[in-house]
Amino acid sequence: MSRQIGWFGLGSMGLGMALNLQKHLQAQGQPALHYSNRSLGKGRSLQDAGALPEKDFESLVRASDIIFTMVGVHLLQEGQILTIPEISTDDVLNDLVSKTLSSDASLDGKILVDTSTIHPDTSASAAERLAERGATFIASPVFGASPVAAAGKLIFAMAGPASALETVKPYTLDVMGRSIINMGEDVRKSSLLKICGNILVISFMEILSEAHVFAEKTALGSSQLEEFVANMFGPVLESYSSRITSGSYAPPLLHQGGSPPGFAAALACKDMRHALNIAEAHGTSLPTTEVAYSRLTRAREFAGEWLDSAAMYGTARQEAGLEFWNGASRRGNE
Template sequence: MTRIGFIGLGKLGLPVAMRLAKAGHDVIGFDRSADRRGEAAGRGLGLAGDGPAAVAGAAFVFTSLPDDAALKGALLADAGLVQALAGGAILVETSTVSPEASASVAEALAARDVGYLRSPVSGNPVLAEAGTLTAMASGPRAAFDLAVPVLEAFTKAQVYLGEAEQARYAKLAINLMIAVSAGMMADALVLAEKGEVPWAAMLDLMAESAVGSPMVKYKVPPLKTRDYSSTFSCGQMAKDLDLILGAASAAGLSLPYGDLARATYRDLIESGRSDADFIAAVERAEERAGLGPR
């Protein structure tokens, strides 16, 4: 049994923390939201009164936070977690954040002799509950090797990418593909609708065709009933696209499909869909095509 502190019990963080607890680890969590703490307590997760108490004495600390500001606030503030971490501990940071924010955390943790594993995950809350996320990791190789048995509690694969911020760039690249794929599905579906292809049959065909990726297959059931309840919202996708385009700009790159995807999600937010699932790009495409609500 390993003592694990877990900071951030949101839609993805809580199921990951529960998988770690079910694997037999001693997990103590904390979230700033009273509602999230209440849900965690209802599922039997041990809780601390604040972040420093959750991580005190932990061999591993996991963080699952929404953005750069939350990451730096939690770790680098005057009373932040960096000061509470024990020397020799390993911080496994699972959020989608910028390489620049991540590098600032790396510098602070190095001064504390804390191993820093950048380990964003690919997947959604359903896959987190099932323990079948994919972890991409970068940081000290020794920290990764020690963390693999712990990561296996909630992932089906753990891919090591390098010693620095490689995992951050990999995660942004994967999310760019997801955003573009959602737009691709939207355009394809409205074209098929205009051609009077039955909706459910077209979705089944997409899932079984050469473009039937895991993401496409996962989105087919809710799309059949036009259920846009959020697993990952349009607002969150827009945030990630800003990170993607910022990283590209810093690297001297232009990403035409990234620009197009960002415009798509700007329109979705302006149409009142910030909290809808990112696949609501399909619903918006139907509106633009004059197909109306279904």
């Protein structure tokens, strides 16, 4: 039996994921995707592809059997000032769960699949609250940037009841993602893997930042270092290196023709705080993450919020007596 699929969250990741899902449903002759977003206008391309808009999240819940969510917080711009809202991704998801529970529709058998990066305790709370009304929560954070999402090649770390995982698998594997890592029934495990994955990503960026500053100070040269990184470690680490050498660590502002940073420094700091707090609670430490967090925090204090998670490179440059900005980045907030 065909199930009605819903989608909420059309940011840089969510839109690409939702488009791939709608194309799959259409190709399989299944009912069109229903979608909603805080700003429905962002779904114009999704509507053009045949998906159906819902005015709000409550309406989406009523209309759908399975609801995927990809939520987050975004940089706000007022004139030339860029800020981060005083809410977190966890706050947004908790609000959506509350709206689901306040719905006048029956929730028996409904499945909520969250693909965002949230704290393990938030996942556990969502699962417990929804279960009380007969609904199921699946924690399924994804690995990959927005171009990977658009290409349908994300990695899903999925946890929840086994039967529910099997139900959503056909809408995920080879649709929005290239693989699924089955994390079992404990939804905390998916969130922990995502946080651990971000420890690796941030640590790679920290080490690459240090290596590039070393290459510049010794006149070795960044281009030769990046060529070595590509040949030795492959395209993933090469792409991380490119975020430094291309200047993407401090991209142009909107009024300069720039685009939002791929992984905003503020969000990376939020994920690092989660990681550091969890590590401390379990009697271990993350020294590289601590250095990266300190440098990225100082980068935000110096250059504002329009920074990528690779901006610890700018701080490392300053510590070595160089300018925060390299030749390819913006030159400040002008």
